[in-house]
Amino acid sequence: MKELKDLVRPNILKLAPYSSARDEYSGQTAHVFLDANENPYNSPFNRYPDPLQTELKAMIAKIKGIPSDCIFLGNGSDEAIDLAYRCFARPGIDNAVAIEPTYGMYKVCADINDIEYRPVLLGSNFELDAEKILTACDNNTKLIWLCSPNNPTGNNLDRHEIEMILMKFHGLVVIDEAYSDFSHEKPFRLELANYPNMIVLNTMSKAWGSAGIRLGMAFASKEIIKLFNKVKYPYNISSLTQKQACELLKDPFQVDKWIKTILLERTRVIDAINILPICKKTYPTNANFVLAEMDNAQDIYDYLVKKGVIVRNRNRVTMCSNCLRISIGTKSENNELLAALRQYQIS
Numbered sequence: 051m052k053e054l055k056d057l058v059r060p061n062i063l064k065l066a067p068y069s070s071a072r073d074e075y076s077g078q079t080a081h082v083f084l085d086a087n088e089n090p091y092n093s094p095f096n097r098y099p100d101p102l103q104t105e106l107k108a109m110i111a112k113i114k115g116i117p118s119d120c121i122f123l124g125n126g127s128d129e130a131i132d133l134a135y136r137c138f139a140r141p142g143i144d145n146a147v148a149i150e151p152t153y154g155m156y157k158v159c160a161d162i163n164d165i166e167y168r169p170v171l172l173g174s175n176f177e178l179d180a181e182k183i184l185t186a187c188d189n190n191t192k193l194i195w196l197c198s199p200n201n202p203t204g205n206n207l208d209r210h211e212i213e214m215i216l217m218k219f220h221g222l223v224v225i226d227e228a229y230s231d232f233s234h235e236k237p238f239r240l241e242l243a244n245y246p247n248m249i250v251l252n253t254m255s256k257a258w259g260s261a262g263i264r265l266g267m268a269f270a271s272k273e274i275i276k277l278f279n280k281v282k283y284p285y286n287i288s289s290l291t292q293k294q295a296c297e298l299l300k301d302p303f304q305v306d307k308w309i310k311t312i313l314l315e316r317t318r319v320i321d322a323i324n325i326l327p328i329c330k331k332t333y334p335t336n337a338n339f340v341l342a343e344m345d346n347a348q349d350i351y352d353y354l355v356k357k358g359v360i361v362r363n364r365n366r367v368t369m370c371s372n373c374l375r376i377s378i379g380t381k382s383e384n385n386e387l388l389a390a391l392r393q394y395q396i397s
């Protein structure tokens with residue numbers, strides 16, 4: 051890895067960040083707050099939220115096994131994705147390399163930030179080839195995007211191939227582990243100390259059942275986290291979101307129960323889809339969804355919409371022609387989907 055100061059955009063390196071009222075004062079004993087032009091009425095919503103989300107990060111630190119100062123919290127993982135570009139990639143000059151197919155936001159944020167995006171095809175079973183990724187890199191490659199388990203394919207990327215990339219690449223490697231709670235692989239976030247050039251993304255939107263509150267996480271060295279904190283909007287996580295996340299994290303066992311139930315349902319749904327004559331195959335999955343190759347994905351998708359059942363049509367995605375990505379729902383939701391698919395055969 052290059053030194054961090056040689057990877058950061060020069061303007062970000064020398065940036066003096068906005069200093070908010072709540073940054074400057076963070077003691078415990080005060081009780082009269084006349085520093086932020088807040089309205090004294092309408093408590094508790096009248097107060098600006100904690101800009102560094104101290105209480106919430108302490109809870110996440112415990113659950114995820116990551117020191118608080120190695121955690122960034124964002125308005126969804128999407129904020130962390132955008133910040134990675136804004137901190138490290140110079141518009142019009144630098145580039146990013148990513149696996150393909152994968153989550154669409156890596157490319158959208160590259161386009162928004164005017165960063166060249168270099169997709170590198172996965173193998174025919176969606177497997178990662180480290181050598182191929184590294185060959186696509188040059189001196190101006192600042193970021194490599196990996197996603198494991200990958201969306202929309204569902205599979206874990208091979209651990210040794212990821213390690214090879216982490217060891218050989220001179221820039222930053224982002225590993226999106228949005229779905230790692232559904233997988234039995236050891237998550238890469240627990241290897242943070244071994245890889246100073248690694249950024250791991252997590253989210254509350256999937257296993258933790260909280261897509262509506264918009265809370266994403268990035269885990270990285272404290273130097274990288276400091277950069278993210280410098281560039282983010284001062285109050286990027288609302289007090290409502292911080293409060294609701296703390297509530298949820300008081301009972302992490304509930305999340306474990308959800309995961310267990312979803313994994314049992316996943317097996318049942320996959321078995322049922324596989325025996326449909328309209329299904330060519332399902333791909334192995336380590337996530338809470340399954341990618342299914344169908345006879346005619348577009349037609350089946352349109353048919354399901356008419357029945358009020360919405361799945362994700364991935365027909366137009368590279369290497370995914372005729373594929374539907376199906377999230378695992380409740381037992382009764384899954385039953386509705388399966389009943390509709392069975393009826394499609396005979397319609």
Ligand SMILES: *Cc1c(COP(=O)(O)O)cnc(C)c1O
Pocket residue numbers: 125126127128129153197201226228252253254255256261265266
């Ligand atoms: C769903 C998903 C996310 C979550 O994004 P949020 O902005 O946190 O809701 C992140 N990465 C991948 C690959 C996803 O599929």
